[in-house]
Amino acid sequence: MTLLSNRRQAMAIGAGTIVATIIGPSIAFAANDSDDLIKKFTGGKTAAEGRVKLDLPEIAENGNTVPMTVMVESPMTEQSYVAAVLVIADGNPRGGVATFHFSPASGVAEANTRIRLATTQNIIAVAKMNDGSFFTASKQVKVTIGGCGG
Amino acid sequence: MISRRDFVQLAAATAAVLPGGWSRALAQQRLTQAELLRFNAVGNVTLVHVSDIHGQLLPVLFREPSINLGVGDAKGQVPHLTGRALLDLYKIPEGSAAAHALSSENFAALAKSYGRIGGLDRIATIVKAIRAERGDRVVMLDGGDTWQNSYTALHSKGQDMVDCMALLKPDAMTGHWEFTLGEARVKEIVEKLGFPFLAQNIRDTEWNEPAFKPSTIIERGGVKVGIIGQALPYTAIANPRWMIPNWSFGIREDDLRKQVELVRKDGAQLVVLLSHNGFDVDRKLAGRVPGIDVILTAHTHDALPDVVKVGKTLLVASGSHGKFVSRLDLDVRDGEVKNHRFKLIPVFADAIAPDAEMAAKIRAVRAPHEKMLGETVGRTETLLYRRGNFNGTLDDVICDALLAERDAEIALSPGFRWGNSLLPGQDITREDIYNATAITYPASYRMTMTGARLKEVLEDVADNLFNPDPYYQQGGDMVRIGGASYTIDVSKPAGGRISDLTSRTSGKPLEPNKDYVVAGWASVNEGTEGPPIWDVVMNHIQKKRVVAPTEAGHVRVVGT
Amino acid sequence: MAEAVKPRIKLDKKQAKKGDLVEVKALVSHIMESGQRRDSAGNTIPRKILSKFTCTVNGKEVFSADFEPAVSANPYIQFKFRAQESGPVILTWVDDDGSKIVGQDSITVT
Numbered sequence: 108m109t110l111l112s113n114r115r116q117a118m119a120i121g122a123g124t125i126v127a128t129i130i131g132p133s134i135a136f137a138a139n140d141s142d143d144l145i146k147k148f149t150g151g152k153t154a155a156e157g158r159v160k161l162d163l164p165e166i167a168e169n170g171n172t173v174p175m176t177v178m179v180e181s182p183m184t185e186q187s188y189v190a191a192v193l194v195i196a197d198g199n200p201r202g203g204v205a206t207f208h209f210s211p212a213s214g215v216a217e218a219n220t221r222i223r224l225a226t227t228q229n230i231i232a233v234a235k236m237n238d239g240s241f242f243t244a245s246k247q248v249k250v251t252i253g254g255c256g257g
Numbered sequence: 258m259i260s261r262r263d264f265v266q267l268a269a270a271t272a273a274v275l276p277g278g279w280s281r282a283l284a285q286q287r288l289t290q291a292e293l294l295r296f297n298a299v300g301n302v303t304l305v306h307v308s309d310i311h312g313q314l315l316p317v318l319f320r321e322p323s324i325n326l327g328v329g330d331a332k333g334q335v336p337h338l339t340g341r342a343l344l345d346l347y348k349i350p351e352g353s354a355a356a357h358a359l360s361s362e363n364f365a366a367l368a369k370s371y372g373r374i375g376g377l378d379r380i381a382t383i384v385k386a387i388r389a390e391r392g393d394r395v396v397m398l399d400g401g402d403t404w405q406n407s408y409t410a411l412h413s414k415g416q417d418m419v420d421c422m423a424l425l426k427p428d429a430m431t432g433h434w435e436f437t438l439g440e441a442r443v444k445e446i447v448e449k450l451g452f453p454f455l456a457q458n459i460r461d462t463e464w465n466e467p468a469f470k471p472s473t474i475i476e477r478g479g480v481k482v483g484i485i486g487q488a489l490p491y492t493a494i495a496n497p498r499w500m501i502p503n504w505s506f507g508i509r510e511d512d513l514r515k516q517v518e519l520v521r522k523d524g525a526q527l528v529v530l531l532s533h534n535g536f537d538v539d540r541k542l543a544g545r546v547p548g549i550d551v552i553l554t555a556h557t558h559d560a561l562p563d564v565v566k567v568g569k570t571l572l573v574a575s576g577s578h579g580k581f582v583s584r585l586d587l588d589v590r591d592g593e594v595k596n597h598r599f600k601l602i603p604v605f606a607d608a609i610a611p612d613a614e615m616a617a618k619i620r621a622v623r624a625p626h627e628k629m630l631g632e633t634v635g636r637t638e639t640l641l642y643r644r645g646n647f648n649g650t651l652d653d654v655i656c657d658a659l660l661a662e663r664d665a666e667i668a669l670s671p672g673f674r675w676g677n678s679l680l681p682g683q684d685i686t687r688e689d690i691y692n693a694t695a696i697t698y699p700a701s702y703r704m705t706m707t708g709a710r711l712k713e714v715l716e717d718v719a720d721n722l723f724n725p726d727p728y729y730q731q732g733g734d735m736v737r738i739g740g741a742s743y744t745i746d747v748s749k750p751a752g753g754r755i756s757d758l759t760s761r762t763s764g765k766p767l768e769p770n771k772d773y774v775v776a777g778w779a780s781v782n783e784g785t786e787g788p789p790i791w792d793v794v795m796n797h798i799q800k801k802r803v804v805a806p807t808e809a810g811h812v813r814v815v816g817t
Numbered sequence: 818m819a820e821a822v823k824p825r826i827k828l829d830k831k832q833a834k835k836g837d838l839v840e841v842k843a844l845v846s847h848i849m850e851s852g853q854r855r856d857s858a859g860n861t862i863p864r865k866i867l868s869k870f871t872c873t874v875n876g877k878e879v880f881s882a883d884f885e886p887a888v889s890a891n892p893y894i895q896f897k898f899r900a901q902e903s904g905p906v907i908l909t910w911v912d913d914d915g916s917k918i919v920g921q922d923s924i925t926v927t
Binding site: 171172173176183196199200201203204205206207208209210211212213214215217218219220221222223224 | 882
């Protein structure tokens, strides 16, 4: 009977292994810089709840590639449009995920990409409107071990 | 000694009025086919729903849970009432046939009186009878978890179930365990199914496009019925993702909203969600997604004798293992349900005559394996069952087998909600073991884990069960443990529920940094090595000859 | 060579009426090395990601994005634009090393 203790086997039922898979052997990081990134983006202005919608799975199937859609309600006209959307992950080693830039030519402020999530955490989107106002939304995504369901 | 039938006739009626259509038949104990099927029809559409049969062609013994805790808004609500509390709520007399079908109360004794429940041949009789009565008003739907978890289903890669279910002529199905057959096999079956396999919530991982037909509209009784499928949202987490790498699941509430609008726009006057979300997820969803008339729930194996209403939406819970057939009559006029009548029909195998065509099909698919499956490997002196939030006695037998056969200090066994029960004194056959273990990823691994890591695993699985938001639950029961005991506080947040993790051999707490040899099975990782779990369990029982696990007592539950 | 990488692009329509929304989906092969991992010798593996994405239609920018290391390997991007005029739809990814990956499709606006 062999004793299996390699990483691959350990992943079979291990929770935190997903972290190791994504980030690899870890490097000492400064604390997640989400707050600073948001402050920089908003210039310190408060972002109001609403208008922004984040679509992510409640539980990630694969922390290495989590589908993420962000949508912002806006007429997207020259008079009123979404200029940019900052997406932040507050539990990754670094908070930054992506910034999407829109214009009236975009027609709609909507983008979808796939992201890395090291652990259960909140994804935060902050939208900057052309009038200088900001809106925000967040959603928790659980990064879990598999198995045992059924 | 009185015979089973005599007992059924003798038992006295005590309750007067019961919900649904259960009243007279089951309260008065007249367990006849006519009484079980008796239904005062209403309206122009009849939905017939079966779900979570888990490969069980034959009638079964299946003890419903004694512990099935609800958290958050679901605390103290159905389906989280068990035993006496459930019977009291629905005014079902103790010791009655209904009580036996729906609860764990006095299970072993009542099982001897009322016999086995289920069997696809009996289900066929019921479905045919409803069709004979209701003609073109009938919609027959299969909620999934149909094609796996018996020996013949595993051996035939689901073909036995596909062939037998075809005789019921379903109008649609959705799935979960079906996906453990792998992408190629699922596609192969779905192409030839003859009715749609619906899942609005599966997309391909490359281009984010629908991987299955999301919905269908059929006309029944002059009513256009829109049926939307919802596969288990957590299939790629709860089961091996490597078997279905190109499919991504999820609840996809927004997509569902659009799908409801779409079928309404296409003329559906009645919208039915054929769901494998699990009851609590469906209850939350019913309050958030408008326009669904009926949700046929599944996955969490709840059997409820009446519908649960959330706003205008009716939720049906049809149980598992073929124990029940749900019949929901609807009066649909002007695009809405004006009236409804429901009956959860218990499939008492001694009362309902087997359908000859289905019985012959079942015999044919089982014939090559019947002798092997019937071989006795040992005997149990106590009641063996799995279902419930924490270790059942059957899990203790599996964990003991892993500890002994794999020479481990700790055993872990998945919290599957399926697996039949065995009565005290009953022989354990090969088939009984397969009915608790037959999966496509059966390797029993052996590895080391630190005490800290074991706690982490328990915490993580506990959150999949006891997260107060059902959308973050995953639907299985708690992972079973052997060789150790623990305390769980279900009211605490994630990461803080598990304490007192203690070795049962030494009586000492598990040390966070010490390595322990752990054996387990059903790893969702590709390349897991080890003998199949059924061999491990059979070898163990054959050596012991007799097993006698007592009430599983090494999990202490607080905060309920 | 990043230049050799051929992105895969899907437009939900090739012909659109002026003002219609056109959905673009694109996939490109790239390791998206985060700069947060170490190799077996313990040395930090240098960051190498596609950090900038731009889409132009008939020469006018309709959408762009800045990517951080948290964007998955083989990055996927999906967005929409409002059809105004016919012309080439050009998608450009810029690597940390300055190299570019360019893909092209086209839209006819009637």
